[in-house]
Every structure is written in structure tokens, then in C-alpha cells.
Amino acid sequence: MRTDAEKEALQRIRPLTDEYDEILGVAARIKEEVNSSGIAEAMLVGSVARGTWVRGDRDLDIFMLFDPALSREELEEKGLGLARRVADRLGDEWREKYAEHPYINATINGLDVDLVPCYRVASGAEIRSAVDRTPFHTRYIRERIAPFVDDVLLFKQFAKAGGVYGSDQMTEGFAGYLCELLILHYGGFTPLIRAATHWKPGLLIDIEGHASRAFDEPMVVVDPVDPKRNVAASVSLDQMFAFVELCRGYLDAPSGAFFFPTREEPLSGAAFGEHTGERGTHLYAVTFATPPFIPDVVVPQLRRSLEGIRALLERSGFVVNRASEAMGEERCILLFELFCDEMPHIVRHIGPPLWSRANAEKFARKWRESDCFAGPYIENGRYVVEVERRYTRAGDLLASPQMLGVGLGKHVKRAMEQEWVVLRGEECWSPEFAGFLTTFLRKESPLTHLVRSGQA
DSSP, X not given: OOOHHHHHHHHHHSOOHHXXXXXXXXXXXXXXXXXXXXSOEEEEEHHHHHTOOOTTOOEEXXXXXXXXXXXXXXXXXHHHHHHHHHHHHHOSEEEEEESSSEEEEEEETTEEEEEEEEEOOSSGGGOOSGGGHHHXXXXXXXXXXXXXXXXXXXXXXXXXXXXXXXXXXXXXXXOHHHHHHHHHHHTSHHHHHHHHTTOOTTEEEOTTOOOOSOOOSSEEEEETTEEEEETTTTOOHHHHHHHHHHHHHHHHSOOGGGTSOOOOOOOOHHHHHHHHHHHTOEEEEEEEEOOSSOHHHHHHHHHHHHHHHXXXXXXXXXXXXXXXXXXXXXXXXEEEEESOSBOOSEEEEEEEETTSHHHHHHHHHHHHTSOOSEEEEEETTEEEEEEEOSOOBHHHHHTSGGGGGSOOOXXXXXXXXXXXXXXXXXXXXXXXXXXXXXXXXXXXXXXXXXXXXXXX
């Protein structure tokens, strides 16, 4: 039995007939254009092909299947050439994008369309690139999903509302294909929600009983068409348990807020300044031009860079409470909340124990020949010196050349070699990052947000 919240949600998320006809009509035109080329076969894939798309989604995925006898270079050349011709004939605008290999993203009749070349392989065992799996995913789901379409729609909307939908690097959540597999495995939305309340790290779901290899992610769903792949590899431990928390909250008190929560407005610049002042901490942002690559390339490098700079700050005595990153259209931001942003002029360096004679004598000789506030002296059997700290203010350290010597991602480093800007306190606020900054300051789990706002 559906709850009232689920019935109402379905009325709002099932695609309308006119919308369905429009999207399928555009897909048919694109497929006809591809097929008439005589060099590739068009296939509609993704949620539209499987009938599991949520009302309002305006995305189409058209795969162009080429002869597997082609080399990788020939596939890219012929595939991009065909995709450009289709986009020129039918589209308003298009751009080239890159995943494992290039594809064309076009706007056609107001729809966001991906035209993706791949190989027309006979089985999952013959897959030559990641995109070759997608036609098999579509066939697998389409043959089984008909009794569970409403369940998939509910799950997708539930995950979107809770902020855990999407396998991109920023979200680290549940992909659409993963949602469909979980519904198939558990037999519907309600059984899935109930089962998820008991999930633990190391969860293994293997629908086809492959169990062909070990995976080390917190959640493992073996791909039915490619047993070497974990469909849930993108799901982080935090997002896995954000979903678990939402499921527990929904079963305790089901309401429409779990599908359509009220969104808070981002903080204004003035309100942001008040919030940062109330916390009594010290907020610093490092911003630089966004590298010209897709988020799945840039975001991991932002995270690596964030950790490198965090380590630099903490080595220098500036304790970091929290840090986060965001990628915008024009700029990227690395944000650090510090418990203190000024340190004394002296810093202690602890040397080797005196029973390690050679090392101890080398340490002592170095510092006896240098200017020290104190030392070398002996404490607990080790040499200690008190020397002048190079950077006493966090802002000076973040603006220093030392920044380029930490473990920055390759593209981040190239961007920062051109310029980076250090901002402090309310200076960190900008319209581009207002939502990100608001979420950072009001950090809370999805269920906590619903409870605090009185929605659950």
C-alpha cells in the first residue's frame, strides 16, 4: 500500500503524456538522422528508454553504435563527425565534451541531448570502453522494470530531495541505474526503504550471483552485465548513511517533505557575515580560475588540493575545524574554518633523542650555529629548540609561495600558478558560492534539516 505522501508524489513526478510524446518524438528524429548515415545504429538509452524518468527532466541520451572493427581513433573521428552533423542539422547549439572519450552535448528542441559514440559489441564480456556497457544496462533494466516503474520514480525523487541522487564527484550518491537495480533487488520502494534502515558498511548485493571479485567500497552492487564493476562505487560512506537516516526518518513519520522539502534561501552577504562572527572562528577562502575540464576531472583534484593545504595549515599550527571545496563556472573555492588564525612568533622544533648520537649531534650543531629564541636544550632526553615561526598569520601563509609546493591536483596547480586570491571572513561570500557557503555554515544531515525546519 502506498502512503498518502507517495500517492501525492507520484501525481507530481509521473511524466505527462504530452511531455512523453514530445521527448520520444525528438528521440525518433535523432535516431532517424543517425541511422540514415549508414555508418552507425542509433539507440535511445538512459531513463527515457527505460521509462523511469521523472517529470521535468529534459535529458536525452542517444548512443551511436559503431562496428567494433574500428580502432579507437576511428571511432572518435567517425563518431564525433556524425554527432556534429546531427547536432548541426537538428540542434540550436552544441559543444564537445569528454568522458572516457569525446562526445557531443547539444540542445535540440529545448532538450539536453548527449550524442555518444560507442562500439556495437555482442556481449558484456567484449566491452572495450566504459560507455559500451550502457546499451546492455538499458536492455537489462527494460526487460525487468515494468512492474516497478512507480517505485523507481519514488526512489529517485526521494534521493533527489535528500541530496543523495547523482554519481558525480560532488554528490557521491546514487546513480539512476543503481536506483533501478536496488528497486529490482528489493522488490519495490517500501521494501528498499525498510531494508536500508539496517544497512551496514560492506553491504553486498549481487543480483545475478556473479561474485567474481572483491570490492573495497562501503556499498557494493555488482553490475549484472559486467561483474568486474561495482555500480555503487560512487556512493561515499557519508552519503550511504545519509540515505539510511532518511529511510529511518521516513518510516517513523512519512510525509511529503521527504519528496519535496522546502528549500532555504542562501544567506545574503550581510547575514553570512553575522553567522561567521557568531561562530568565533576564522574563515578563509582560496579562489582561482576554474580549470577547463569537466567536474569529474576537476573535483577530485580540488579535494586533493584541499587536503594538501589543510596539512600545510596544521603543520604550521593553524588547526582546521572543517574544510570544503566547490567548483563554479568561473572560479573554484577551497574553504577553511580555523580555530585560530594567529600564532606566536616562536615555534618548538623537537629533535632526535640523545642516544641516537649521530643524529642528535647533527641537530645540535645545526641549531647552535643558527639564531634561536632558546636552545638547543634537553627535554625528556631529546634536543629541543625554540625558533622564529616563518608565518604567524594564516592569511600570509595561504598567500605564500609555499602553497604551490603542497600536494595540489595537476590542473589546480596550473590554475594557481596564474593567480589565486585569499579571502577572509565575510569577504568569502559571493553570489556564485552563496549556496555552498550557506550549506557549509549550516552543516547538517538531510533528516536533521527536515526536523529543524519542522517539515518532519
